[in-house]
Amino acid sequence: MESERKKLIGGVFDNLRRVIQVVHGYSNRAQRVGGLTGPQLWAIRVLSESAPVRVSDLARQMYLHPSTVVGILDRLEAKGLVVRIRSKRDHRVVEVSLTGKGKTVAARSPAVAQGLLLKGLEKLPGNDLRVVSGGLEALVGILGARTMPPRLLFSREVNLPGGGVPVGRDRKH
Amino acid sequence: MESERKKLIGGVFDNLRRVIQVVHGYSNRAQRVGGLTGPQLWAIRVLSESAPVRVSDLARQMYLHPSTVVGILDRLEAKGLVVRIRSKRDHRVVEVSLTGKGKTVAARSPAVAQGLLLKGLEKLPGNDLRVVSGGLEALVGILGARTMPPRLLFSREVNLPGGGVPVGRDRKH
DNA sequence: TGCAAATAATTGGCACAGCAAGTATAACCG
DNA sequence: CGGTTATACTTGCTGTGCCAATTATTTGCA
Numbered sequence: 509m510e511s512e513r514k515k516l517i518g519g520v521f522d523n524l525r526r527v528i529q530v531v532h533g534y535s536n537r538a539q540r541v542g543g544l545t546g547p548q549l550w551a552i553r554v555l556s557e558s559a560p561v562r563v564s565d566l567a568r569q570m571y572l573h574p575s576t577v578v579g580i581l582d583r584l585e586a587k588g589l590v591v592r593i594r595s596k597r598d599h600r601v602v603e604v605s606l607t608g609k610g611k612t613v614a615a616r617s618p619a620v621a622q623g624l625l626l627k628g629l630e631k632l633p634g635n636d637l638r639v640v641s642g643g644l645e646a647l648v649g650i651l652g653a654r655t656m657p658p659r660l661l662f663s664r665e666v667n668l669p670g671g672g673v674p675v676g677r678d679r680k681h
Numbered sequence: 682m683e684s685e686r687k688k689l690i691g692g693v694f695d696n697l698r699r700v701i702q703v704v705h706g707y708s709n710r711a712q713r714v715g716g717l718t719g720p721q722l723w724a725i726r727v728l729s730e731s732a733p734v735r736v737s738d739l740a741r742q743m744y745l746h747p748s749t750v751v752g753i754l755d756r757l758e759a760k761g762l763v764v765r766i767r768s769k770r771d772h773r774v775v776e777v778s779l780t781g782k783g784k785t786v787a788a789r790s791p792a793v794a795q796g797l798l799l800k801g802l803e804k805l806p807g808n809d810l811r812v813v814s815g816g817l818e819a820l821v822g823i824l825g826a827r828t829m830p831p832r833l834l835f836s837r838e839v840n841l842p843g844g845g846v847p848v849g850r851d852r853k854h
Numbered sequence: 855t856g857c858a859a860a861t862a863a864t865t866g867g868c869a870c871a872g873c874a875a876g877t878a879t880a881a882c883c884g
Numbered sequence: 885c886g887g888t889t890a891t892a893c894t895t896g897c898t899g900t901g902c903c904a905a906t907t908a909t910t911t912g913c914a
Contacts, residue, residue: 583899642812746874
């Protein structure tokens with residue numbers, strides 16, 4: 509039974525690697541689906557949810573430095589997937605949106621991994637789903653990451669760390 | 682009960698993000714523990730297990746292109762953590778090993794995330810461990826990643842993909 | 855009002871990761 | 885021998901990611 513534990517633990521590691529490789533590392537670094545890299549796809553996905561968003565907010569949601577996001581946006585803009593529009597009321601801010609092409613990519617892209625996962629989870633028997641949920645819960649607990657912000661993905665709200673409260677801007681069109 | 686499923690699924694996503702963020706993104710890109718980047722730490726860890734290893738084998742174990750590994754080794758060598766020794770018998774191969782300093786780093790570093798996980802899993806009650814294992818197993822199944830090579834981490838053997846059967850090399854000192 | 859401070863996005867510089875193609879050397883095999 | 889294969893390395897390129905300025909704009913305060 510000692511060896512059974514060992515085997516289980518080893519399997520957990522292997523599977524965790526696999527999951528990570530698929531979900532996050534689906535585009536390890538180089539170009540991937542549709543010629544988009546991981547971060548680019550990620551930005552597209554965030555944009556597809558957060559409507560027109562300011563560069564700094566996008567950076568916050570992606571947990572990246574603003575200057576990094578600028579670079580990513582440059583490349584996405586060059587591909588014609590996003591547009592930058594200077595805000596009328598505050599001429600400092602830039603609102604980033606998806607173009608039609610960008611929306612198409614966004615609509616097709618989540619199927620890559622997250623969509624796969626979502627579909628799979630949805631058709632999972634209730635008991636198995638509970639097992640998956642419980643298992644991950646335990647993992648997160650072990651890693652002491654329960655207090656960590658989920659980093660947004662399909663959820664709407666963002667807990668920005670450290671930063672002040674986001675001004676309640678009714679930027680809704 | 683529909684909403685319970687939804688909540689469970691949402692939680693799975695959030696927790697998955699958390700786990701990924703911790704395990705993989707522990708060293709997002711920039712320098713981290715002891716001034717080492719993620720891939721550098723990873724290489725060190727592989728080296729700490731696989732004794733003297735050839736560059737090509739290291740690349741295979743890290744699932745990286747050999748030229749990428751060369752760069753990583755250059756930086757590790759510059760820091761005095763690894764040494765490259767040309768094999769006497771086959772003058773093409775280079776055996777990479779850890780220096781004393783490198784071993785120290787290796788011994789201290791796995792505590793970063795994987796070690797945390799390992800320790801946590803080890804003290805987990807048998808039942809919970811089975812839940813974690815089963816949950817991940819299901820996830821991997823959903824993602825169709827069961828056939829994917831585990832990418833090695835703590836396990837010894839490597840299933841090199843695509844490549845032919847590894848010649849039964851008795852390079853055991 | 856008018857000037858200082860804060861804010862937003864960007865730029866430039868740097869290091870690293872990752873790959874592909876090409877090079878040099880060395881081993882193997884007919 | 886001579887050609888093929890294997891091994892490591894080099895070079896060139898793209899892309900991330902950060903920090904430290906810079907610029908433009910807005911806000912705040914005296």
